Amino acid sequence: MNKKTESKEQKRSFRSAIVLAGGRGRRMGMVEKALLEFERKTILERLLENLFRVVDEVILSVRDNSQKEKLFPVLDKFPDREIRFCFDSLEDAGPLEGIRAGLLESRSENSFVCAGDMPFVNPEIVDLLFEKASGHDAAIPRWEERMFEPLHAVYSKKMLPEIEKAFERGKHSVLAPVFQMQDVVFVEVSEIREFDPELRTFVNINTVEDLENMIGHAKEKVGL
Numbered sequence: 249m250n251k252k253t254e255s256k257e258q259k260r261s262f263r264s265a266i267v268l269a270g271g272r273g274r275r276m277g278m279v280e281k282a283l284l285e286f287e288r289k290t291i292l293e294r295l296l297e298n299l300f301r302v303v304d305e306v307i308l309s310v311r312d313n314s315q316k317e318k319l320f321p322v323l324d325k326f327p328d329r330e331i332r333f334c335f336d337s338l339e340d341a342g343p344l345e346g347i348r349a350g351l352l353e354s355r356s357e358n359s360f361v362c363a364g365d366m367p368f369v370n371p372e373i374v375d376l377l378f379e380k381a382s383g384h385d386a387a388i389p390r391w392e393e394r395m396f397e398p399l400h401a402v403y404s405k406k407m408l409p410e411i412e413k414a415f416e417r418g419k420h421s422v423l424a425p426v427f428q429m430q431d432v433v434f435v436e437v438s439e440i441r442e443f444d445p446e447l448r449t450f451v452n453i454n455t456v457e458d459l460e461n462m463i464g465h466a467k468e469k470v471g472l
């Protein structure tokens with residue numbers, strides 16, 4: 249680490265990331281997507297390596313204890329890092345429930361939230377989103393009018409009461425509480441492209457085809 253990076257890190261406040269991993273991976277055939285491996289590393293390990301360049305703790309948002317046990321071995325790869333688990337209260341309520349559990353567990357006012365099936369999350373973009381969110385309720389990438397990346401965004405704890413209200417109204421979309429918050433910063437994808445021209449940071453793996461497209465022969469390696 250050079251002096252410039254060191255002084256930048258000293259200045260900033262404690263940062264948390266929440267990795268959503270409580271889904272069932274139905275479109276992939278019920279696999280644990282975070283544990284898919286290519287080039288000898290799981291998606292989760294890659295993601296944690298990238299996140300720990302810019303955050304101080306990571307919360308793995310899982311549905312229950314048996315899922316925690318499956319993901320637990322990844323902690324061995326990060327012996328000096330702060331990694332905790334949180335659990336859904338509502339069963340199969342989707343990513344919004346995972347965000348709620350994560351924000352409750354987070355030690356920071358602002359947390360970067362991403363899906364656990366994103367192998368190429370770019371630390372520079374995470375850094376940018378934290379900077380944009382500072383003093384605001386959230387910072388969310390926006391493609392164009394009403395197209396967003398809500399599972400690659402920074403949220404403050406102010407989202408929590410809005411999540412409660414959304415659930416009370418029977419709304420489970422992540423954007424439902426977002427649009428109720430007063431001070432959300434939208435970060436244009438054109439700005440993100442300056443750091444990540446191919447926007448690999450948003451890549452997520454939903455289907456076997458996604459996996460094949462991304463890593464060519466990975467299909468063989470994971471035995472699908």
Ligand SMILES: Nc1nc2c(ncn2[C@@H]2O[C@H](COP(=O)(O)OP(=O)(O)OP(=O)(O)O)[C@@H](O)[C@H]2O)c(=O)[nH]1
Nearest residue numbers: 268269270271272273274275309342343346363364
């Ligand atoms: N904690 C938690 N995370 C979830 C839940 N549902 C989805 N996620 C996570 O949210 C992210 C985005 O969800 P999807 O891409 O739909 O993943 P998925 O639900 O496993 O996949 P499908 O079953 O194919 O929809 C993934 O990282 C999931 O693991 C949930 O009920 N609880």
Ligand SMILES: [Mg+2]
Nearest residue numbers: 271272273342
């Ligand atoms: Mg899903």
